[in-house]
Amino acid sequence: MNRLVLWNVDLTLVDVTIVAREAYAAAFRMVTGRPLVKLAPAMGRPDSEIIFETLAINGIVVDDHHLPRFIDALAVAFGDRHKRLAKEGRAMPGAKDALKAVSRLDGVVQSVLTGTIKSNAVHKLAAFGLDKWIDFEVGGYGEEVYPKATLLQVAQGRAKAKHGHAFAVGNTVLVGDSTRDVQAARIGGAAMIAVASGRSTAAELQEAGADIVLPDLSNASEVVAAVARLTSSATTGRRAG
CATH class of the missing domain: 1.10.150 (DNA polymerase; domain 1)
Known part of the structure; x- marks a missing residue:
């Protein structure tokens, strides 16, 4: 991985x-x-x-x-x-297909970096069948009292401990919807795919410094291409431009 x-x-x-x-x-x-x-x-x-x-x-x-x-x-x-x-909530447009498509990339491990406590994050994703593509062992969660940027580094460390490979900005991508997510990626050491599906606009996400901004996750091929581009150093030894 x-x-x-x-x-x-x-x-x-x-x-x-x-x-x-x-x-x-x-x-x-x-x-x-x-x-x-x-x-x-x-x-x-x-x-x-x-x-x-x-x-x-x-x-x-x-x-x-x-x-x-x-x-x-x-x-x-x-x-x-x-x-x-499942009855009173919803999966965001394209979420299931995006997770499934990204899982097919060579050498990828998917987890979460979330403000939600771990047990509730599992419930949220399991309710919509999204948990099957997530390795919850290497994620970062809301009960851990760290700034999100530090929590990102904690997750990278957990992934390294489990998979034996170092994870840094050239082979780590955060996918999120807020300017706080963008800031965490920039400070913590990850590339950033921002989706304008939350309360931050596309312009705000771009201004915050996201590498790529998408309207949502509905185009799975676009999501995969973005992840592949931003982690190209994982296979080529250099960061995508």
């Missing part, structure tokens, strides 16, 4: 916003004993960051125990609702 493709989950591969909001509300009540009044906006941030801000804006004095308790409660609340994901 000498190519690493890391996928953002929410609004890149799936949209399960309704169920996710309900799970947050249930987890908040479990941890605090109070109803959730306001949920902090996601904006491409990890669950750990959203949890801290949600507690603060709802008047909770945050203690050391809050984050692990909230993460556990969020996993339970989301797991209790996982059967509703």
